[in-house]
Amino acid sequence: MENHSPAHRLFLIGSEASAAMSPGLWGPVLEQLGSSWTYEAWDVPAGQDMSGVRASMLESDVVAANVTMPHKQWAAATADTVTEQVRVSGASNLLVRQGRRLSAHNTDITAVAELLGGRHQRHALMLGAGGAARAALVALAGLAERVTVTDKDPRASQQLLDLAANLGMEATAVTWTEAREHAPGASLIVNATPLGKSRADAPAWGPAALSPDAFVYDFVYAGHTTATIAAARAQGLPCADGWDHLRAQAAAMIPVLGLKPETAALLGRALTDIRAGN
Structure with missing residues (x-):
């Protein structure tokens, strides 16, 4: 019955x-x-x-x-x-x-769009190419001139490139080392990896200083302030962390x-x- x-x-x-x-x-x-x-x-x-x-x-x-x-x-x-x-x-x-x-x-996309506030991005650097990165990319449609993607799985990177192409966005995939070299020139850094879950983790993009106009978006939430967010704040940069994202998507x-x-x-x-x- x-x-x-x-x-x-x-x-x-x-x-x-x-x-x-x-x-x-x-x-x-x-x-x-x-x-x-x-x-x-x-x-x-x-x-x-x-x-x-x-x-x-x-x-x-x-x-x-x-x-x-x-x-x-x-x-x-x-x-x-x-x-x-x-x-x-x-x-x-x-x-x-x-x-x-x-x-x-997909309330992830709604959340990213809200937290980024419709800002124009001359260069978005996507660290990770999974579901969170896909949400961020869709939220950036029509706002980002250029996108650089990296992921440990080349297939995931390619899928994100395909999505970018469908959205009419210029995007390229690079290695993790190359991505860190791109970080100082990016206007948006998106951390869509687990880096930061551990207190021992360094900032997702490494030790480099970022551009004065950069915005840092970290999908990781943890009981501590992630090194990615701590580094952004130390440089006086606007940022959104995983807690902000969790609230906005909920x-x-x-x-x-x-x-x-x-x-x-x-x-x-x-x-x-x-x-x-x-």
Whole structure:
């Protein structure tokens, strides 16, 4: 017999979902809203058959799922309907169940666009070429004159170059060493790698001083200020860190999920509390 219980379950799907911040962020916020919704971590290893994940997403008590590494491209491909941002980027970080169909969204792109504020970029340097980098690249469409890409996986770099070409952007792939040589001349540095998770990590671009007009965007959030952000601040440069991104992408979910307007303020306070506890 089909389960007709009200939809109330939200998930985070990722290879290390249980170690992520989102469940600890959304749980208290949903409780303060007086919502019956719950938010659960769902660890799904890379390379796993995803047919069971999709089937579980279609159960009648599921509202939606955030999707993180390495399944953002799967999320875009498995959805029945996609937003224009998902269609262009080929990645989704939010699947919303609509009956027996899944709708794919990408609030990462919304977040990057908000935090970059529509600034023109003469040269964007992308460190990493995964889902986060794809979101940043789409957010930069029409704003960046030139893009330089590096990733340890040449296939990922090529995929990002293909996306840039589709967006009408001039982009080239370089080695990690070459990327660090490009850093001092870039107007935007995007760290879409795990560098910074460890306190021992150096700034993602290395020791070089950056251009006075540079903006540093670091997707990493940690219990400490990453070396990438610390170096940017020491040089007096504007920056956005992983906590800023987490807040902005979560806030972008509010209208998609039909949550109350006060959710944004609750998210901000919850993030402040979590960060203080780290």
